[in-house]
Every structure is written in structure tokens, then in C-alpha cells.
Amino acid sequence: MVVAERARADRFEHLLGVLKRMTFGKRSEKMSADQLALALEDRDVALAEIELLTEQNEEVIGAPLERRRRRADTPRASLPLHLPRHEIEIAPAACQCAACGGALHRIGEDRAERLDIVPAQYRVLVTIRPKMACRACGDGVAQASASKHVVPGGLPSESLIADVLVKKYADHLPLYRQSQILARQGIAIERATLANWVGRAAGYLRPLVELQKARLLTCDRLFVDETTAKVLAPGNGKTKTGYMWAMVGDDRPYGGADPPAIVYSYMPGRGGVWAAKLLGDYRGILQVDGYEAYGQFGKADRPGGPAALAYCWAHVRRGFFDATKGKGAPIAEEGLRRIGALYEIEREIRGRSADERRIERQVRARPLLDELHGWLEEKRRRMFSGSPTLEPINYALRRWIGLTRYVDDGRVDIDNNAVERSMRTMALQRKNALFAGHELGAENWATIASLVETCKLVGHKPDAYLADVLARIVVRRDGDTLDDLLPGNWSDTKAANIAPVSLVLCKAA
Incomplete structure (x- = not known):
């Protein structure tokens, strides 16, 4: 016991010293915001360990129970109501009164909720198509046609492909890391195979993004911005700088009825020619930063008329x-x-x-x-x-004219932050993937990110949306409408209801 207490005390002193140096010590180098965030996470981890050591020391010295409970009674975030509840009831070891031997009766209860997780479980879907024959004539054989899938005859279900897409483009987890995670479950799937799934999914989803872009270009107002996207240059093993352009339609600040949407487009450059290729003859309100490439849209002699430039x-x-x-x-x-x-x-x-x-x-x-x-x-x-x-x-x-345009038009926002926020996911993807393997890879990145980020805006779960849409879009014929599959129009018909409460009775030890 003495050795354990001494070890806790030494650890306590060490953590306090580290925290003092982090908080008050001199720094020889500037830290980026992300590095600082990591340092703060480590500091909070250390503080939690100090709290644990303090509690253990109080138990050893016999501190009053009320004092030890004070930390546990701090307010906690309430858990979402849609999560299923799994109740575990711990009954007293004896059902008779320790004083007189009479039967104990329930007079109340204490309830405490903790967040739990059931680890992700992969399963195998087995599709059976029975062959039916006529015994009378022996000629008629009937069998249902095989269902269409994103990868015909391949391993993945549409839900698994959606999971890969969300992990890569929403959680910024590269495919080789996903391959390693699958391997820990005993599932050997190479990174190249995962990449094939992603490419096929992007091919099915691209018409949806093109439709969403066409809809955005008919809106009264658009937010537009661009950011760098490194792409591997063919032949020399070096990277070149391309640009990911973003268009955002979001009328919620003034109560507009149209659902918000984002479309990313990869372009090799940033100049005015690429802005013109992106926006075409758009003549609505363009909410942009002061980059000179957008100036062409406000010129009076522009074919079809000028757009209204609103600056940030x-x-x-x-x-x-x-x-x-x-x-x-x-x-x-x-x-x-x-x-x-x-x-x-x-x-x-x-x-x-x-x-x-x-x-x-x-x-x-x-x-x-x-x-x-x-x-x-x-x-x-x-x-x-x-x-x-x-x-x-x-x-x-x-x-000045573009900066003050918002005063005369209630649809215009004071800044361009709606699209600036949409660029954060591009920055996170850059830090995790560093660069795209080729321009087509950057275009696929733009396609899937457009749907993932739009789902976030409208309040859909990206994995549920992509799994359902992939399963439905593969059976659509060319020319069939896709309007119902756009994130702003889609409804989750497979949304699970709250699972029934399960009750487990336990005897206290």
C-alpha cells in the first residue's frame, strides 16, 4: 500500500510539473492552431489523471464522502433521447430487513445514464435465389433476377461502400488505414480494392452533384470561394497546385424555403477563366471575397448582363x-x-x-x-x-459598393462565412491525405464531399443517405429523374425507431 501511495504521489508531482511548464514556461517556437489543440488535449488528459489520483488519495485518508461526491455531482450533458436504452437493475443482495427480518419493499430508485458502445460488427449478407421448376412438364424453370449493385458480383454492400466514403471524406481516414482496421477484424481487403469501390460510387453519384450544381446556378444568391488542392503531377512524382472551388446556396439567414446545398468543383487553376467556367452566365447575387477573378461578373458590358457582387x-x-x-x-x-x-x-x-x-x-x-x-x-x-x-x-x-450592397438587399449576408466554413473540410482532408493522386481523384473527392457536406447542412446522416441513395440509383435508368435523391429532397425511410428497453436484473455482490 505504501509503495502504491508513493508511486501515485510521484506521478502527481510529475504531472503538475509538466502542466506548469506548458502553462507558464517559455516556448522557443510558435505553434500552429492544430498543434496547440493537440497540446491542450494532452493537458486535459493529464488533468483528468490528476483528478483520479486526488480521488484515490482521498479514499485512502478517509475524506468525507460528501467531499468525494462533489466532483461526481457536476452537471453532465444529457444523452440524446433517440439512443436505445439498455437498463441494468442491481438489486440488494438480500430481500429482508437487516434489523427485523421483514420483507423489503421498493420505495424509489436512483437512475444513472452512461454512454456505451457496441463495437462495429461486420456481417455477411447471403442472397439466395431459388430455382423453381414445373414437375408436370419439366420445361418451365423460374428464378428471380439478381439485384443490381454498385460493384456487380463484388464483396461490398451499398452500406459498406457508404461507410468507406464517409470515413474517407467526412472523417478524413485514408483508405490504407481503413484497410488496416478491416484487417484487425480478419477481413483482408487491399487499399486498391477500396479505391475501386470509391471510384465506382463516385461514378454513380456524379449525376446527382451535376444536378445539384445546375440547381444552385438558378438560385438568386450564391456564395463562392476557392482553396488550394495539391495533386500529384504525372511522370515526375511531384505535386502541382490545383484549386477546389465551392459554391454554397443557403437562404436560412433570411428564412428562405430552399434547402441549403454545397457543390465542390476541382479546377487546375484559380484565374478568371476558371471562375467563368464554373459560374457560366450566372447573373444573380455573388457573395465573394475581394479576389480579382470575380470582378468580371460585375461588369456592365458582360454578355447577358452583370451579376451583383457582394463583398465580405x-x-x-x-x-x-x-x-x-x-x-x-x-x-x-x-x-x-x-x-x-x-x-x-x-x-x-x-x-x-x-x-x-x-x-x-x-x-x-x-x-x-x-x-x-x-x-x-x-x-x-x-x-x-x-x-x-x-x-x-x-x-x-x-x-465599398460591394461591401455595402447588403444594406439594400435583405437576401445578402454581411460576409462570405457560409462558404468559408465549407472550406474547413477541404483543409482537413489536405492534412490527412496531403494530395490527390491525380486530377480525376480530385474530381471524385469534390463529388463525394459535395454530398457529404450537404447532408451535414440539411441534418442528414451521411452514411444513411449514401447507403440508401447508392442502392436506389443503381436501378435507375438513363433519363429517370434524380430529384428525390438530392440531399435537400431525400427522406430516410429506413430510419430506425428507438429500440425497446431491455432489462437485466443483477444481485449486488
């Missing part, structure tokens, strides 16, 4: 925020304060109708913007050319 205040705010990182930047801090007042108005009116938002902005935001414009002009005249604050000021003034 988050980019202006980011510029002022970067300028405040230096010492003594009162102008940048004042700029942040003024932009913050505009965002406060937006937080209050989010979800209202487009007309209500326009009226509120005209009354409350317009005077603030007029004051801000005058303030920016004044500061620009007085500022020397090398000032870091001058850059966001010039950025805002050059794009």
Missing part, C-alpha cells in the same frame, strides 16, 4: 485584426470596434425575412456605414504608405 466584411475585419498585432495600433482597433457594431446588428436580425432585414439595416446600419466611410477616407489621407493599417483601409474603400 469578414475579410476587412481580418485585415484590421492583423494590424492590431503590432504595438500601438489605435486606428486598427477603432476600425474593429466600428465593424463590430455592424455585426451586432446582424446577430439581432438573423433569421428574419429579407424585407425586415433590409429595413433594419437601412435604419441602423446605413448611418454607421456612412460614418465609417468618412472615417476611412480621413485616416487614409493622414496615413503614411508603409502603415499596416493602410492595407485594410484601401481594401475596404476600393470595394
